[in-house]
Amino acid sequence: xxxxxxxxxxxxxxxxxxxxxxxxxxxxxxxxxxxxCGLGAMGYFMARNLARHPTAHISSPVLVxxxxxxxxxxxxxxxxxxxxxxxxxxxxxARECDIVFTNLASDEVVKDxxxxxxxxxxxxxxxxxxxxxxxxxxxxxxxxELDNLISSTGHARLVMAPVFGPPPAADTxxxxxxxxxxxxxxxxxxxxxxxxxxxxxxxLGGNLEKAPTFKLIGNSFILGTLEILAETLTLGEKSxxxxxxxxxxxxxxxPAPPVINYGEKMVNDLFDGSNGFAIDGGIKDSMHIRRxxxxxxxxxxxxxxxxxxxxxxxxxxxxxxxRGHSVFETLDWSSLVAGARVAAGLDGFDSGKHSKxxxxx
Numbered sequence: 001x002x003x004x005x006x007x008x009x010x011x012x013x014x015x016x017x018x019x020x021x022x023x024x025x026x027x028x029x030x031x032x033x034x035x036x037c038g039l040g041a042m043g044y045f046m047a048r049n050l051a052r053h054p055t056a057h058i059s060s061p062v063l064v065x066x067x068x069x070x071x072x073x074x075x076x077x078x079x080x081x082x083x084x085x086x087x088x089x090x091x092x093x094a095r096e097c098d099i100v101f102t103n104l105a106s107d108e109v110v111k112d113x114x115x116x117x118x119x120x121x122x123x124x125x126x127x128x129x130x131x132x133x134x135x136x137x138x139x140x141x142x143x144x145e146l147d148n149l150i151s152s153t154g155h156a157r158l159v160m161a162p163v164f165g166p167p168p169a170a171d172t173x174x175x176x177x178x179x180x181x182x183x184x185x186x187x188x189x190x191x192x193x194x195x196x197x198x199x200x201x202x203x204l205g206g207n208l209e210k211a212p213t214f215k216l217i218g219n220s221f222i223l224g225t226l227e228i229l230a231e232t233l234t235l236g237e238k239s240x241x242x243x244x245x246x247x248x249x250x251x252x253x254x255p256a257p258p259v260i261n262y263g264e265k266m267v268n269d270l271f272d273g274s275n276g277f278a279i280d281g282g283i284k285d286s287m288h289i290r291r292x293x294x295x296x297x298x299x300x301x302x303x304x305x306x307x308x309x310x311x312x313x314x315x316x317x318x319x320x321x322x323r324g325h326s327v328f329e330t331l332d333w334s335s336l337v338a339g340a341r342v343a344a345g346l347d348g349f350d351s352g353k354h355s356k357x358x359x360x361x
Contacts, residue, residue: 019200022187031059034192035097037090037113038136039066039075041278042163043103045170046135046197048075050101051083053196061085065093091120098128099189103135103163106284107142110134114149121153130156131185135163135177137215137281139288143180143208157185160208162215163198166261166277173197180204180211213292220289220303223282223333226262227306230337233266234344237354243267265334269351273330279317282333283310309339316348 036047043066051062065087066072072086087093093100094117104110117132132150134143143160150158159181169175175198179186183206190201204210229250236246247267251260265271273279286307293300313335320326327349338348347353 020190020194021201021203022183022190024191025184025188032098033059033063033096035063035065035087035093035100036103037065037093037100038103038105039064039071040103040105041167041274041276042170043135044071044075045167046101046103046163046175047084048079049170049173049197050192051075051079054083055192055196058192063087063093063097065090090116091123093117094120094130094132095124097130099131099133099192101133101135105136105281107138110136110138110142111145114146118149118152121150121156127155131159131189132156133159133161133189135161137162137219137285137288138212139291140209140212140216143212147208157182158208159185159189160211161189161193162211164215164218165198166258167275170197174199176200176202178202178204178211178214180208181206216285216289216292219285220300222258223286223289223306224300224302225259226334226336227302227309227340229259229263230266230309230340233263233337234340234346237341237346237351238344242356243351262334265332266337267351269349271331271335271338271349272328273332273335274328276332276334279310279314279331279333279335282336283307283314286310306336309336309343312339312342313337313348316342320349 034050036043036050039047047062047064051060054060061081061083063085064072064075069086076084076086087096090113100117102110102113104113114132121130132146134146143158147158150156159179161177161179163170164176164178165174173195177193177198177200179190179201186203194201202214204214232250233243233246237243244267247263250263265276286303289300289303290307293303310333313331316338317326317328317331317335335349342348
């Protein structure tokens with residue numbers, strides 16, 4: 001984590017009682033088995049932190065599954081078999097666990113995994129209650145489909161619980177978690193997630209679609225901020241004012257962690273998607289947001305520009321990869337600045353190639 005980002009998040013604090021809007025649930029007579037499916041850039045840290053912070057009523061180890069088994073093996077190597085075990089498939093997680101968390105790349109993958117959950121639950125003659133917690137960023141309508149799959153078994157509940165924060169926030173358990181669904185289920189998982197995984201719970205009631213809707217609203221603000229940030233830094237360079245000076249002013253007048261973090265990436269061309277939010281995920285989210293604004297007749301022109309600049313950045317990167325000139329395997333979504341730069345006649349990814357104006361004495 002950079003010094004700029006560390007200073008930006010210095011105000012974050014240890015979770016307090018009022019940051020979990022539910023009283024503590026009663027301790028069950030048996031230890032709960034936790035499962036986690038999806039060990040990507042966010043899920044790996046979330047599963048790791050759950051395994052590191054078992055509570056009195058949670059059994060260890062956490063049972064994990066990932067499409068690429070190497071990530072599961074990496075987690076076992078990091079924490080040991082006493083804290084993590086690897087499931088053969090999602091069906092095993094659904095059968096063996098009382099609470100199952102998922103954090104997956106796309107709506108299609110989420111739906112596919114939940115179909116496997118449904119199949120597994122219907123294959124076993126058990127009426128032991130289970131809770132499935134979906135933490136990915138998905139389109140709101142998918143929540144109803146997932147609920148139909150899970151509730152058809154008669155003894156399982158779904159909670160939609162998307163999370164706010166980049167991978168570094170997941171690493172340090174500083175995520176903000178939004179919840180919608182069955183009240184008792186939310187109460188049960190809220191005290192598992194805070195402080196192990198996140199610092200705050202926002203409860204949006206029983207309508208499952210409200211949580212993914214709120215997530216898209218929040219991401220629309222972040223993505224719109226990235227677009228304005230990219231355009232502002234580009235305008236500075238075109239006018240002969242160094243980007244780092246414009247960035248310095250931005251930090252002074254708007255010292256929000258996302259602004260500081262993504263501004264630093266743009267100014268220094270730090271577009272490595274393996275250490276941030278990959279551009280494919282950003283484009284998926286922007287498509288969801290634009291679909292939501294269309295459904296609700298609520299235009300967001302800044303998001304339209306951001307979406308086009310994300311596509312431009314991805315296309316430029318694909319061309320560089322084809323020529324063997326790409327610096328990064330995948331891009332961070334802060335690389336949308338490449339779209340603004342190219343539109344202004346500048347190099348998309350290498351600010352060192354921009355003409356510099358020497359200050360007069």
